[in-house]
Amino acid sequence: MAWQNRLRFLFEYTTVKYVGMQNMKIGLLYRIFQLTIMGYLIGWVFLKNKGYQVKDDTIESSVLTKVKGVARVNSTDSDLWGPEDYVFPNQGENFLSIATNFIETPNQTLGNCSENPEVPNNKCSKDEECTVGEAVRAGNGIKTGICLETHNGTCEIYGWCPTEQRRDPDPANVVREAENFTLYIRNFIRFSQFNFSTSNVPKVNRKLLLKNCLYDETVHPYCPIFRLGDIVNQTGHKFEEMALRGGSIGVLIEWRCDLDKDSDCRPHYSFVYLYNTSETVGFNFRFARYSTDAAGQRRRTFYNVFGIHFDIMVFGTARKFCIIPTIVNIASALTLMAAGSYICDIVLLFVMKKRSVHTESMLERMTMNDKEIPLKIMPEGPVEM
């Protein structure tokens, strides 16, 4: 049966022959190696890096915000501001600006007037230099074709007149109460890989908690309501300074979720000033409020607003036990362990000082073992069974 003989190798198993060595140094080396690998596997791979879990760091997040608080202000339109007056935009998105100071230009009407002398490229000495219908670059209106000698030779414009007053923000005008305004952040997150979702608003006692709590790093670290003054202080700036010229603040919400542990999925809040300088850079924007007076004339109040701009950024990871990385990590540690015995063999054969003695004794033991346990000799040619 020639084909049967050829297939016999399929049903053969070759074993490795082990040689036991009574050598303190090598034995110790091997044990140290094994301990190191075990320590690496348990300490570093499993405890430190959670090698038994899979990770999902694509966080799906939705943020809603709400600001509360009222303030007395000194403005032409009203002397009381609520969130509907000082929050921009009003919808409650993940970025918002809260007005803390402003310069207003009241009672503007559409008509002809002189352009602000600070606007560049608007100088003239005769009417021909002011092209009718041309817009003033970085200016406030359209040229009427008249050169106003009385205003240091600038082109007259058609626009909302008088034009904006450009001056430095006034500390006396700062909305002081803004320090006590509160910012409520609702953050809903989802890790689709684990089909897990949660939010930063605690589920138990929700109504009661939201009425009373105020975020504090140590006392109430999970309260989603923040006092503006506290946020600014945490960035290392003074509220009064930032309120004067405005500034940008990043609110970072970090989620580190271990889904193997119950309820270990909570947000961590931190606040950063969004420019890499110690001084306040400032943040401002402009808007206008329109009205019609008794005579039917359209009027507007123009504001240059300084405020605190918040950008709420959400990031994080979720982890959960999974058998595959566990097996892979254990297997790779076992492979390293096997490498240990090779290293010990090499040390034994080539590095140890009295290497000839060792090699000899090793060979001796090998022949001795051969006598004690007769090993099956591999057949050299085909043998009939």
Ligand SMILES: *[C@@H]1O[C@H](CO)[C@@H](O)[C@H](O)[C@H]1NC(C)=O
């Ligand atoms: C903020 O609130 C505290 C306590 O309610 C009060 O003492 C303080 O005067 C308030 N600050 C401003 C600027 O209104």
